Amino acid sequence: MDTAESLEALQARHRKEQRDLVARTTQKKKSATKKTRKGVNDECERLEQELKERQAQELAALNGVAIGESAAEPEVLEVEDEEDQLNGAEKAVEGLSIASPQPKGTTDPLEPQGGSKKPSRAKARLARRAAEQEALVAQAKAEAANLPDRREIERTQMKAHFGKYGLQEKEIRADGHCLYSAIADQIEARELGLEPRIEPKVNTEDLKLPAYKKVRHAAADFIEQNPDDFVGFMEEPLDAYLQKIRETGAWGGHLELQALAKTYGVKINVLQADGRVDKIEPEEADEDAKEIWLGYYKHNFGLGEHYNSLRKAP
Structure with missing residues (x-):
């Protein structure tokens, strides 16, 4: 299987996992009483955080292969999490920022000589993916809200x-x-x-x-x-x-x-x-x-x- 196919499969699985989790947590919160609401909210936050971290790791690992590795000097991926709130309930998926250090003595052709860096294609691709995932989370939340109580x-x-x-x-x-x-x-x-x-x-x-x-x-x-x-x-x-x-x-x-x-x-x-x-x-x-x-x-x-x-x- 080539890298593009692997990436598409990972994205599809991540989207399904996010929809399923939003539906589960929304139903849990609907069923909570005043006495149990804090425990239910804590459990939902824990589930969301675990999914978020796991998906970020999987995505970072896959992009480490997609961007390319050097046998002499392995590429280092830095993953930054940005946490958004959806109306104070569901958390949106994070955007991932990937920075690749250049070997000594080389310059990035996309980087202006003045010192300001242009976003790499990998960053732009990850930003688009994060936006798509946020839209899917919002859609799943709306669908869950319409489920019977x-x-x-x-x-x-x-x-x-x-x-x-x-x-x-x-x-x-x-x-x-x-x-x-x-x-x-x-x-x-x-x-x-x-x-x-x-x-x-x-x-x-x-x-x-x-x-x-x-x-x-x-x-x-x-x-x-x-x-x-x-x-x-x-x-x-x-x-x-x-x-x-x-x-x-x-x-x-x-x-x-x-x-x-x-x-x-x-x-x-x-x-x-x-x-x-x-x-x-x-x-x-x-x-x-x-x-x-x-x-x-x-x-x-x-x-x-x-x-x-x-x-x-x-």
Whole structure:
């Protein structure tokens, strides 16, 4: 493959990477809440900076071949980054400035004898390329801005279902404990008086655990005493899995909901934006079993999947 073809291929890949990144970061920023916005912005800046640096290195390396090398005295490329802002959100691609030192005793035919340097053809080519890339970034940003706001759509759909079931939402803090905090809120708000069937294993000094921690221990203890029902669905050893539930902020999912439904003897209804209600039944089918409601979100919170508590409307 000749140098021109290699350069065209690199340019095409860079343009695609920039469009993809702008679409990703724009969607991330749309989905961010006030609490998560700083973290999301930091992550987007990091991704943009990494792409910018990598593309600058690739472009500089390729132009080092395109401009030519001397076996006696290798050519030195100096790459200067110029960082532009697009409306304070996306950063434009940098222009690259390349300067090539001349061997001793020679002069640049394009350089006037008065000392002022004319831009080299390589610099002009790189400037045109930077302008083209800036235009592509702006176009990708405009396209991303026209994408549907999945967060707003999900929120609107969810609210439409609350009236059908006579529910109102109690928002739970968006952290790794949201499933357990929502369960704890349901037990307390509905005054269900539920206690786990297996006495939680906690130390004496841990008796004042937050409510969500008690729910975490209840789930872990039930799984530990009924391993055959759960280990087939785990991607890690049982001990490590239980340690994550009890001692970390790892998210809970369907396995933990099953364990909680069985240990508390309660029906857990999980409402989703499309109107589907996933029903997790207690170990023994009981038509008179108490029930609780959770709202499950995929797009509404910056950290990803999230559970809110759905209380009975007054």
